[in-house]
Amino acid sequence: MNNYQLTITVDDKQVVLERILQVTRYRGFLINGINAVVNTGTNIGTIELMVYSERPIELLIDQINKLIDIKDVCVTKNIPYTPNA
Amino acid sequence: MASDQKHTGGSLLFAVLQEHGVKHVFGYPGGAIMPIYDALYDSDVEHYLCRHEQGAAFAAVGYARASDKVGVCMATSGPGATNLITGLADALADSIPIVAITGQVPTAAMGSDAFQEIDVFGLSLACTKHSFQVTDINDLAGVLHQAFAIALEGRQGPVLVDIPKDIQMAEINCSLDDLSQLPNKVKLPPVDVTQAISLLSQAKKPILYVGGGVGMANAIDELREFCDKTGMPCVSTLKGLGAISPENENYLGMLGMHGTKASNLAVQESDLLVVVGARFDDRVTGKLDEFAPNAKVIHFDIDTAEINKRRKADSAILGDLKINLPALAIPLSITEWQKQCQANKAEFAWRYDHPGENIYAPAVLKEISDTMPKNTCVTTDVGQHQMWAAQHMLFNDPSDWLTSGGMGTMGFGLPAAIGAQVSRPTDCVIAVSGDGSFMMNVQELATIKRFQLPVKILLIDNAKLGMVRQWQDLFFNGRLSETDLSDNPDFIMLANAFDIKAKEISKKSEVTAAIAEMLDHDGPYLLKIKIDAEDNVWPLVPPNTANDKMMESI
Numbered sequence: 001m002n003n004y005q006l007t008i009t010v011d012d013k014q015v016v017l018e019r020i021l022q023v024t025r026y027r028g029f030l031i032n033g034i035n036a037v038v039n040t041g042t043n044i045g046t047i048e049l050m051v052y053s054e055r056p057i058e059l060l061i062d063q064i065n066k067l068i069d070i071k072d073v074c075v076t077k078n079i080p081y082t083p084n085a
Numbered sequence: 086m087a088s089d090q091k092h093t094g095g096s097l098l099f100a101v102l103q104e105h106g107v108k109h110v111f112g113y114p115g116g117a118i119m120p121i122y123d124a125l126y127d128s129d130v131e132h133y134l135c136r137h138e139q140g141a142a143f144a145a146v147g148y149a150r151a152s153d154k155v156g157v158c159m160a161t162s163g164p165g166a167t168n169l170i171t172g173l174a175d176a177l178a179d180s181i182p183i184v185a186i187t188g189q190v191p192t193a194a195m196g197s198d199a200f201q202e203i204d205v206f207g208l209s210l211a212c213t214k215h216s217f218q219v220t221d222i223n224d225l226a227g228v229l230h231q232a233f234a235i236a237l238e239g240r241q242g243p244v245l246v247d248i249p250k251d252i253q254m255a256e257i258n259c260s261l262d263d264l265s266q267l268p269n270k271v272k273l274p275p276v277d278v279t280q281a282i283s284l285l286s287q288a289k290k291p292i293l294y295v296g297g298g299v300g301m302a303n304a305i306d307e308l309r310e311f312c313d314k315t316g317m318p319c320v321s322t323l324k325g326l327g328a329i330s331p332e333n334e335n336y337l338g339m340l341g342m343h344g345t346k347a348s349n350l351a352v353q354e355s356d357l358l359v360v361v362g363a364r365f366d367d368r369v370t371g372k373l374d375e376f377a378p379n380a381k382v383i384h385f386d387i388d389t390a391e392i393n394k395r396r397k398a399d400s401a402i403l404g405d406l407k408i409n410l411p412a413l414a415i416p417l418s419i420t421e422w423q424k425q426c427q428a429n430k431a432e433f434a435w436r437y438d439h440p441g442e443n444i445y446a447p448a449v450l451k452e453i454s455d456t457m458p459k460n461t462c463v464t465t466d467v468g469q470h471q472m473w474a475a476q477h478m479l480f481n482d483p484s485d486w487l488t489s490g491g492m493g494t495m496g497f498g499l500p501a502a503i504g505a506q507v508s509r510p511t512d513c514v515i516a517v518s519g520d521g522s523f524m525m526n527v528q529e530l531a532t533i534k535r536f537q538l539p540v541k542i543l544l545i546d547n548a549k550l551g552m553v554r555q556w557q558d559l560f561f562n563g564r565l566s567e568t569d570l571s572d573n574p575d576f577i578m579l580a581n582a583f584d585i586k587a588k589e590i591s592k593k594s595e596v597t598a599a600i601a602e603m604l605d606h607d608g609p610y611l612l613k614i615k616i617d618a619e620d621n622v623w624p625l626v627p628p629n630t631a632n633d634k635m636m637e638s639i
Contacts, residue, residue, distance in 0.1 A: 014218060015206065022210045062390035068215045068235060 003032070004057045005077035006064075008047040012038045013069040020047065020070075023063050029053040044071070089260050094222055094253040095124030098186065101229040102130055104261055107157050109133060109148065109507050111141040115161025116201060118188025120253035133507060133536060136528035138165050140500040142172020142185065143526065147504030149181050150487045151462050153303065154508060155236055159186040163201030166247075167208065171494060174212040176243035178491025179324060180301055182236035183243035184229075185213075191251040192220055206247050214242030222255035240388040241301055273389070273403040278412045281383045281400040285315075285413060288357035290422045292377075293317045294340065297324030297490065298362015298386060300483030304406035308361065309333075314414040318426040320348040322363050324490040327480035335423060337430050341369040342626045343472040346433040349624075349632040351426050352377050359413070361385045362406060365395040366491070375631035385409055435477060442592050444614050446470065446545050447477045449596055453515065453543065454478035456600060461485060461513040462505045466498035466522025469551035472622045474517045496525030499542070503529060506538045513541065513604065520546040520573050530583040533609045541603050542580075542611040547618045548573055555621045559639070560628070580611040587611035 010016045017036060024031060033050030051060065057075055064073045092100060098121055102110070111133045114122040125132055135141040138160040145156030156176075160169045166187040176183045190199040209216035215235045217228045225248070232244040285291065293315070299308050309330055312319055319329050320340040329336045338345035340352050352358070358380045363369070370376035373395060384391070384398035385406055392401040402409050439445035450473055457463075463478060464487040465471040471488055480486040487505060489497040502516035523544055533540055554568040580587035586606060590599045591614070603612045624635040 015210070018207070019210055026211065059390075059394060062392075062394075066388070066390055 001052055001054055002057070003050065003052045003079035004075055005079070006049045006051065006057075006061070007074055007076045008049060008064060008070065009072040010045045010047060011069045011071060012043040012045045016045065016067070016069045017047065019067050020049065020064055023067065024049065024051060024060060027060050027063050028055050029060050048076070089258040091256060091258050093120065093124060094225055094248060094255050094257070095121040096127070097225055097257065097259070098229065098248070098253075099124055099128035099130050100261055101226050102157060103128075105155065105233045107155070110157040110159055111135055111144040111148070111504065112159030112186075113138050113141055113161070113165060115165045115188065117162035117190050117250050118159060118165070118186075118253070120250060121159065121186065121188060121248070133503070133532065135500065135503070136531045137526065138168030139171050139496065140503075140526050140529045140532065142169045142183070143175070143497050143500035144504035144507070144529075144532075145183050145185075146172060146176050146181050146497075147464060147487055147501030148508045149183060149504070150501070151484055151505035152508040155182045155184055155233060156504065157184050157186070161188045161201065162190055162205070163203045165201075166203055166205035170208060170212055173209070173243045173245065175489055175492040175494045175497065177212055177214060179297065179489065180241050181243065182241040184232045184236055185243060185245045187245060187247045188253065189218070189247045189249040192249045193251070195249065205245070209245045209247075212243075213245045216245040216247070218247040218249075219252050220249065222252050222257045225252065225257075226259060226261065276402055276404055276409055276412070278402060278409075281402060281413055282415070284357055284381055284383055284400055285359070285415065285417065288381075288417070289419065290355045291315075291317050291357040291359060291417065291419065292352050292355040292380070293319035294322075294352065294358050294360045294363055295319060295325040295328050296322045296361065296363025297483065299325060299328040299406060302362060302387065302406040304410060305482060307407050307410040311410050311414045315417050316419065316423060317359065317417065318351055318423060320344070320352060322366065322369055322490070323475055323488060325363065325483065326475060327483040327486045331479035331481065334427060337426060339475055341366075341632065342371065343476065343622055343624065344626075344632070345430075345476070346624055346635065346637070347426065347429040349626070349635060350429055352380075353631065353633040355380045357381050357383065359383045359385075361410065362387075364391045370395070371626045371632040372629050383413070442594070444591060444593055444596060444616050446614065446616050446620065447473050448593075449543075449545075449600070449614055450474050450477040450517070452596060453600055457515065457604060458513045460509075461515060462487065462509060464488065464498045464501040464505060464514070464516045466518045466525070467493045467495045468519045468522055469547075469555065469620070469622050470517055470519040470522075470545040472552075473545075495522040498522060499526050499529045500532075502540045502542075503532055503538055506540050507536075514539075515541045515543060517543045517545070519551060520544065520548060520570055520576070521550040523576075524573070527579070530580065530585060533585065534583040537608060539606075539608050541606070541609070543603070544576055544611060544613040545616060546573070546576065546613050547616050547620065549618045551618070551620075552622070554618070559625070559636070576611065576613050585609045585611055587613065589613040589615065591615040
């Protein structure tokens, strides 16, 4: 099990956060933290998503990247799993 | 510059559809989509009333798959929208470009549990490539343009546009010429084939593994040229059937769970898999860890997310197959490997010397395949008949073979045949179905009747849910749970009730004349063939088993 923090840049379009959450769950990643803000001047949102899974994070990055309103996805932290931490 | 025109939301919808070349839509009216159906009344778009929204969705899928057009379907809110969902899921799994329009309750009523209100926008997240809900009439035309662009760009797929009733009725002055399409989001890295060329040059036992992506990319010519230049033994997925020329001497047939023995043995022994528009589906690979265990992989695809998803690629080539395939089309020195594969192909060729007088479905399907007109489009449902059709029929183009691959949706075949017949009115269309699947969308016989579509239906009847029964016999100790359909209706009488000519046969001696009668008939026709309930689909790779450990009989 590995923990990751993704930073996702999005166009602030309808249900973009729901789309990311749906894909994250379906592709086998659990969420243990989220922070989302929108720059109302540019209509660009930034979502920090803390996830964990046994699966390689690249699988999730590729699937999130396919969503239409996504501008960029990157792993900003790769945290080794510590049980009961 | 074009002058503004006055539109309602409904009339604007059809104006944009026509701008995208849409001539036919499939749908079913209802309360929350009435303004759109009112606008349809004045539109040149031809509407095909199906008898269930699922039928409309599958007809749109069949329409798109049989042609290079986008399929369009429409339904009202609530149950109309939920009935579309299975068709959209099917289109997503098989990457089919569909634009689905749903009516929604008025914006003021949304979120109030109004009559026939369902959050179809929320439901759509898991079963569409993208979706929209239009809450401002000024956004409608732009959203519809985006829907078409997204359905077609990159890996194709279904897009849903949910339009509340007040938006359908709202008025707007706009010029369609001012509307621009969404720029293509798909941006892929530059292609470097150096590694792939090196792998190809070193391979002694390469296999070309072809999937549905070849047809979606319109890269049939490029693929066949690749086959000719490399001489590589080649296999196909279920959805890829038709891409490789059936006359190709190195073509070994379908691979996977019900693939040919020659295909599966060759893949398992290969030292290089050249994977083109395919995705290592579990029905293809069997036990993934033991799939082609000694092979390196060159993976061509348009979808970055398919690379390394289930099998690591030693070389990934992302992008348009029409451009990328020729870059690797080099002659290979693999004569011994070709001979070995061809010998296996001959040794394990299908046999049709089935004992007894009862009809053997594979032989019927082969005979139809040998005698049907050129450019015939075959659809299937899901089950034993589907696998027999995939094994024993040959196709010259993937658009001649419409089957629910990824989703495996029973009830697909009949409405998909309707869509195919509408998109290709002069071609012969045959729906191959089983008695279980046929009943799943049997109401579409009324659509065939209404539009006098000359669809031919081959109903392979074993009075069972045959594939489930086969698995119950093989893997569940013969405990036949809920797979008996011996109380099926009289299918001949049922077809006749819809003014469809029908015939039943049960002996081998009747087959040739019955096929000729069906194919020669001008209008719709149902031919029911009675087969033994115990007939199985062979070979079969049991679940979680390597593909070379296939079962060939009980």
